[in-house]
Amino acid sequence: MKKYALITGASGGIGQAVAYNLAANGYSLYLHYNQNVDSIKALLDKLVPFGGEYMPISADLSTPDGYKQICPHIFSLDAMIHCGGNSQYGLLVDLEQRDAEALFNVHVLNPLMLTKELLPKLLSKGLGSIIVITSIWGQTGAAFEVAYSTAKGAQIGFVKALSKEVALNGIRVNGIAPGAINTPMMEGFSEDELKGIEFEIPMGRLGQPEEIAKCVAFLLSDESSYITGQVLAVNGGWYT
Secondary structure, three states: OOEEEEEEOOOOHHHHHHHHHHHHOOEEEEEEEOOOHHHHHHHHHHHHHHOOOEEEEEOOOOOOOHHHHOHHHOOOOOEEEEOOOOOOOOOHHHOOHHHHHHHHHHHHHHHHHHHHHHHHHHHOOOOEEEEEEOOHHHHHOOOOOHHHHHHHHHHHHHHHHHHHHHHHHOEEEEEEEEOOEOOHHHOOOOHHHHHHHHHHOOOOOOEOHHHHHHHHHHHHOHHHOOOOOOEEEEOOOOOO
């Protein structure tokens, strides 16, 4: 029987790696993206050999009702992986309200409402999994990323609360908190800044998107059947 997973932010570095890994493991996929059409087209080409069904869905999750652009396209569903996200750097005193609202729409409001709308599809099966890609900064916080850290902390609260609410329904809810991962989100850092980050990480390197994707696959598998409400830190020992 086919399994279907929704991946938000599928055009991003982690989202693409998650999609590739799940397709290789037999999943058919709903692939959400916002504007990066070229990235989604390239991803779809890579997935062709796996022979599943792959449906791209465009939606702007920075708007309050962005989730409503996704829901009508979702039919059978076995898993949700919330990968959508964007960073926001700067001092808190310089934060504009519109930027804060867009950030929270992407990371908190739309994942919350999207899950609420699609949860009945998992409940009807009595089995399913929800995974949120949060961040190391949701666990420990980061100066110059106060709004981002706050949003990621809210995601962790969402994981812990929802996991308790749906555990008896056979649905597991977990998070993954990456550290510094080698994706386009890191392109704003200079070579010297990246070297400085690598120096701070006990393992001495950035993580790779595929390493996050493997953790997603594990949390979706029967090998993690007694794990729910947890946030798996994947950060090379940067924060323990």
